[in-house]
Amino acid sequence: MPIVRILLILLALASPALAQDGARHAAAAREAAESFRVYVEAVAKKGGRPDLTRPEIALLLDRVFDLDALNALPPARASDLSWELDWNDAANAVNKLFTRYGSKPGPEPDLKALQRNMTEYADQYAKAMNFMIRGQARQAVSSKLFMAELAPEQRTRVREKGFAGARSSAAEFILAAICSMIESSGKPANDRLVAAAIRDTSEVWAGYFLPQDRARVLALLTDLQKRVPDEAARIDVVAFTVALRESI
Numbered sequence: 001m002p003i004v005r006i007l008l009i010l011l012a013l014a015s016p017a018l019a020q021d022g023a024r025h026a027a028a029a030r031e032a033a034e035s036f037r038v039y040v041e042a043v044a045k046k047g048g049r050p051d052l053t054r055p056e057i058a059l060l061l062d063r064v065f066d067l068d069a070l071n072a073l074p075p076a077r078a079s080d081l082s083w084e085l086d087w088n089d090a091a092n093a094v095n096k097l098f099t100r101y102g103s104k105p106g107p108e109p110d111l112k113a114l115q116r117n118m119t120e121y122a123d124q125y126a127k128a129m130n131f132m133i134r135g136q137a138r139q140a141v142s143s144k145l146f147m148a149e150l151a152p153e154q155r156t157r158v159r160e161k162g163f164a165g166a167r168s169s170a171a172e173f174i175l176a177a178i179c180s181m182i183e184s185s186g187k188p189a190n191d192r193l194v195a196a197a198i199r200d201t202s203e204v205w206a207g208y209f210l211p212q213d214r215a216r217v218l219a220l221l222t223d224l225q226k227r228v229p230d231e232a233a234r235i236d237v238v239a240f241t242v243a244l245r246e247s248i
Contacts, residue, residue, distance in 0.1 A: 022073050022080055022083050022084070022087070023082075023083040025066060025069045025070070025073075025083075025087065026083040026084070026086040026087035026090070027083075027086070028063055028066075029063060029064045029066070029086075029087045029090040029091065030086060030087075030090045031063075032060045032061075032063035032064050032090070032094075033060075033064050033090035033091075033093050033094050035060055036057070036060045036061070036064070036094050036097060037093070037094075037097060039057060039060075040097050040098070040101065044101075044102075049101070049102070049120075050097075050098055050101060052098060052121055052124045061094065061124060061127070061128075064090055064091055064094050064131075065091060065094075065127055065128050065130075065131035065132075066131075067130065067131050067134065070087075070131065070134060070135055070138070071134075076138045076139075076141040076142045076145070077142060077145065078142055078145035078146040078148075078149050079142075080138075080142045081139065081142040081143055081146050084135070084138060084139040084142055085139065087135060088132065088135050088136055088139055091128065091131060091132050091135060092132065094128070095125070095128045095129075095132065098117060098121050098124060098125075099114065099117050099118060099121065099125060100113065100114065100117065101113070101117055102116075102117070118180070118183070118184075122184070122187055122190055123187070123190060125180070125190070126187070126189075126190035126191075126193045126194055127193070129177055129180070129193075129194045129197065130193045130194060130196075130197045132173075133173075133174070133177060133194070133197035133198060133201055134197050134200070134201060136170060136173065137201035137204040137205070140166075140167075140170060140204050140205070140208045141204060143163060143166060144207075144208065147159070147163055164210065167208055167209060167210045167213065168210060168213050170205065170208055170209065171205075171209045171210070171213035171214070171216070171217050174198060174205060174217070174240075175217060175220065175224075177194055177197075177198060178198070178221075178224055178225075178228070178237060179224065180194065181194055181195060181228050181229070181230070181233055181237075182224065182227045182228060182229070184229070186229070188229075188230040188232070188233070191228065191229065191230045191233040192230060192232050192233050192236070194233070195228070195230075195232070195233035195234075195236035195237055196236055198236060198237065198240050199236035199237075199239045199240055202239060202240040202243035202244070203243060205240070205243075205244070206243045206244050206246070206247035207247060209244070214244055214247070214248070217244060218241065218244050218245060221237070221240075221241045221244075224237070225237045225238055225241055
């Protein structure tokens, strides 16, 4: 992707009007995610590897994983759910593009490619997870508010099933984040960044996980929390465990 095109997109996304508008931030993230996809596909065609430290590429990632913008927004509302889904989908898509880059297709994950990417892009992965954990926690709050505001006749089976699925997926997501610390490339600062995000959002997850998922996560954490290599990160995971137990 031509560098000039990337810079023009970034300039267009830099409007001050985005400061407090979640929907606009989400739209900016989608645009940046699409530009990043085009870049990655162009690199793949040449047989190379994405360079996430290139200034114009790093700026695209900053736009997608814009934690400052997320934190500057007012408290979550039910009406935020649509743009939160868009923003989190963009973040997830970008994260997959670089963590799964070069993976061979097949029924099982390409662990060799995944390990290489997780090592080479460890800093970007930690930044992505920090944003995604916090962004999905906000989405969880909005989704609960959305469901609570529905009239009884609007709580259809499809909506109930979708909500339950989202809650189960959240438990899997947090477990995967904790496992990533155990299998990390050995950068304590990155582990602490991810663990702090889990700790800071622990009350949200404690009230969001389905009872059966919460019980399963707690059972797994008995072993997992001991295996987190960094002490500060381990303390944060223990705090998350305590929050889950207290919610029972």
